[in-house]
Amino acid sequence: MSNHYPIPIKELSQSLSSLPGVGKRTSERLTLALLDWESDDLRRLGEQISTLKEKVTHCDICGNLAEKELCEVCLNPKRNNDVICVVEYPQQIAAIDNCGRYNGLYHVLGGKIDPLSNIHAENLRINQLIDRIKENNIREIILSTSPDVEGEATAVYLANELKDQFQLNISRIALGIPVGSDLTYADSATMAMALDSRRPLL
Amino acid sequence: MGLFNEITAIHFRNFTKLNLTFSSGINVFVGENGQGKTNILELIYFISILRSFRSNNLKNLIQWQQNSFLLSGCVECLNSKMKLSVQLGETRSLYLNNTKINRASEFIGRIRCVPFVSEDIYLVYGSGSDRRKFLDITLSQLYPDYLSALQNYNKAVKSRNRLLKCEPVNFKAIGVFDSILATAGALITQYRYRFCNRLNEHLTDISPIMLAGNDRIKIKYEFSYDISEKVQTQEEFQRSYLNALKKNIDKDSQYKLTSVGPHRDDFLIFFNEKSLNNFGSEGECRITVIILKIASGRLSNETDNNNVIYIIDDVFGELDEKRRESFLTYLQDIKQVFITTTDNKILDCLPHSSVFNISNGKVVKCKE
Structure with missing residues (x-):
């Protein structure tokens, strides 16, 4: 940031640059762009930011982001209430929901088992999931944790926990080649994964 | 996969700026000690596998008083050309044909270097x-797939060790990492085990040529846990290893470490049925290492359809004239070889090679 800017610009720019994907130059650009906004618009933006944490909470049932006690998904009576898709973070719900193929419920764990970062099974919302299955007539669980060592460990851990206690269909999302991409440029780890999880066609 | 047509280096070791073109076959670097011959081999090795054979601290590879180095290699493989570049400073950036790539596993293996x-x-x-x-x-x-299994395996070992250090120990979570270790470990073990068996076949071929009389070299893969000799398939390795993890859990939780697995396996080297490490003479040890490397180089070359390159740092001093000639015949099948030497006489044995003179970080090609 150039030294000749007034301190308020420097301060805002500094704050913005701590956002993900925003570097020094982008934060400077954003700050200068805001300077051109109408005062009313700026006030509204400031209010949106300052009340964000009060207005957004986590769903009591599934842990998704919500405005009130329950999230949109849990409130929707049209959704299949006998299937739960387990994800690590709320933002993954949007990714899965946008595909239009899934109409069941979700459960957010709040992370994955990662002993090296001191995140253990008891730090995740696993008991809440077990309670949900106990109290509702759940038929199927889809484990959609990330395809890395920790995500895989979390999926195996959950599968072990659940299969001992309940009669359920437990599945893991398939891992492999992204749709629409060129097979030629698939990296070898993905390719090996895709071959391992191939499916019979006929 | 391919061979080097050209390399460029900026601020690498004692080279401020270096640009060299190579031919296939043998390339020899001649120069006095301390002129930078080995640095060129290190450079070639680094573009191939992003490691150094000399230093674990990669910062040491950056030229004195500089912040980063940049290496590029133009590589020819299967009639097409590609450019591999790597920049290393505070962080490492990898480029394939000037496009940034994120996974090291997609970079390593374009050039197979022994x-x-x-x-x-x-x-x-x-x-x-x-x-x-x-x-x-x-x-x-x-x-x-060996590399990605190894990366997963190492991470899972670290995670399991961390779990063993937690109080109270969560055995359920450890069991989960056991299954991940077993899957990745079985693949690693099977590759290593097969490699050692095939290496022995090559050692049987090479020993009579490179050793005197009836001397023989053999290696044996040594497991860190009890395993039946009959185990062959990946499923069998997986089961045996999983059993070993379960069997040793008391010991592991006592020592707070994962005591068995590929990260604790080893191989033993035998010279005439005797352990080389304990009974070998200095000379026997040195020649054994060269023979082991020839065998592994031949094995890599055979596995990889003659696409391996060799970098050879002045090993000729260790060999007498007869063995030197035998060694050179092993180089004939190799697509591209880089050799350093202080001894001009070596050039007489290598009539069809490109020769570079190297002095104080300056490299001059003196024979095509």
């Missing part, structure tokens, strides 16, 4: 970790 360097002696004198490093580097270059 080093013959003085550090190889650690194969005999070093610890198990030095021999595992040799297996891991060789196999990672040949099989991309």
